[in-house]
Amino acid sequence: MSTLAKFVASWKKQGGSNGLASAEGCAIRINANGKICDQSAHAGALAELWRENEPTLHSLATKALASRVPCDARLEGVAGTNFWLVAVPEGDGCLIVGRDTTLPDKVTEALMKSRALLKELLDSAVDVAFEVDADQNIRFITPVEAFGFKTEMWLGRAASQLFWPKGDAPVRNPFASKVAAHFDAVPVQLEGQERRWLHFSVHPQLDKTGNRVSLRGTCRDMTARLLAERKAKQDSLRFTLLQRITSSLNSSETAQELMDNASEALQEMLRADMVWAVVKYHEGLVPISIMGSRHEILDLDTIWHSFDDKNGAGVIAGDNRAHLGIRLDLNGQALGMVIISRDTEVSPWSDQEKQLLDGVAGVLTAAFSKAELIDRLYRLSSKDDLTGLLNRRALAETVEARLKHQCRTDLSGCLVFIDLDHFKEVNDTLGHQAGDTALKMVAEVMQNMIRPCDYAGRYGGDEFVLWLEDMRAEKAADKVRSLLDFMPKVKAAIGGEDLQLGASIGVCQSRPGVDLSFVELADKADAVLYEVKGSGRGDVAIARNETDVVVEEA
Missing domain, CATH: 3.30.450.20 (PAS domain)
Structure with missing residues (x-):
């Protein structure tokens, strides 16, 4: 049943088909002459509209009479009231029933506006x-x-x-x-x-x-907000890192301290477990600072050449993890590189971290340059007047710094003690000038023998010391035998081929975290050197540490 039919049926149940006086609704009855012949108690407004010939109302009655079926229409905004009108034909006249829909219409309109507003707010939120x-x-x-x-x-x-x-x-x-x-x-x-x-x-x-x-x-x-937050965090990290390295540039007294401080800052900011600061010398690549609790042997040459096609920071594949690194250049000259490592299976390197390393490349370049300058000035200010090697004080300071550094890196080096045999005979026979020439020739051989990361010094008189970084005792012994082979040329140069001038050498490998004193390490090397002197001189001997295993022959 349609809504209109239901309405008509409901009205008739109220007795509206008889007299309208007792009807509770709003209704008027129109006779054949178009006059109101009956109306309900609440139909005053509707009756007034009929008398005023309201067009919608009269059209509805005409339509119902012509079609002989009930018709309905909406009457809105007339006298501030909305009506739903139904006209039911009755013989020559008709019954017109009105329902005041003003309040429901306003509620519906408010709901529609609220829904539209809610959608608008939702779409904007x-x-x-x-x-x-x-x-x-x-x-x-x-x-x-x-x-x-x-x-x-x-x-x-x-x-x-x-x-x-x-x-x-x-x-x-x-x-x-x-x-x-x-x-x-x-x-x-x-x-x-x-x-x-x-x-x-x-x-x-x-x-x-x-x-x-x-x-x-x-x-x-939230992309824009997230990227803005990341950038703010990145800028803060970069500023903090720049501040720490710059502070170290101004306060560090040694090249080692400067590079260790810079490496420590990188390790902390990038959550790394190892940082290598590697200097590019003419002779090759040398790590001058290794910071962290984990030690791994790296193929530095391969890593260096992997930067040939890279601009700025990049990720380098390792054996079981990837390293973040950057190569540093100044005015077209290669200074070195920084390599940073952590467990990349758990925490891969992000683009933001690569950008952070790029952002501090300038201050790292300055740190490398200053470290190189400090090291050069230190060597110049600490030279022995005769030979140009490090003097005894500088030698002791340098070796003890390397021994402390090895506590962190777990690397070891070798201290080589060299004593010239029968040197007094040179001075007594050929004079002190010949002796000085011999000392300078030995010093030159030593200087040519070492790498940029090694140190050579004059301990006193005819005694010399070498520090060979990150080298095993056996390799160090093989390396310094070339000095023994050179001694005949020294004698020939000073015109003393018949002299007994030679050299005895003792080698002692350091134990990371155990050997921290230059004097103690030098005493061990000196002790084994005197074993060489006691057994005929002109040879190299290696000091045995307490941890060495002695294998007895059957």
């Missing part, structure tokens, strides 16, 4: 409002356009496939949530677009048994 069914297929979405797409094209499609077309949906997938929850900074990558980050707020809809039948939610693009 979030980028997308959605509902997905139990299978995560989208069945409602607003607005009609979002993230550059017409959202009507998403209806019926799987939400996860839309937001993660490469199949890399996160473990905490908002569309799969079984409880009301908020998901902050969820990475998504819509088809053909760059990655963006969304904030999701979801509310599952459950049936009486507790099963999820749908999920409603909203999402808002």
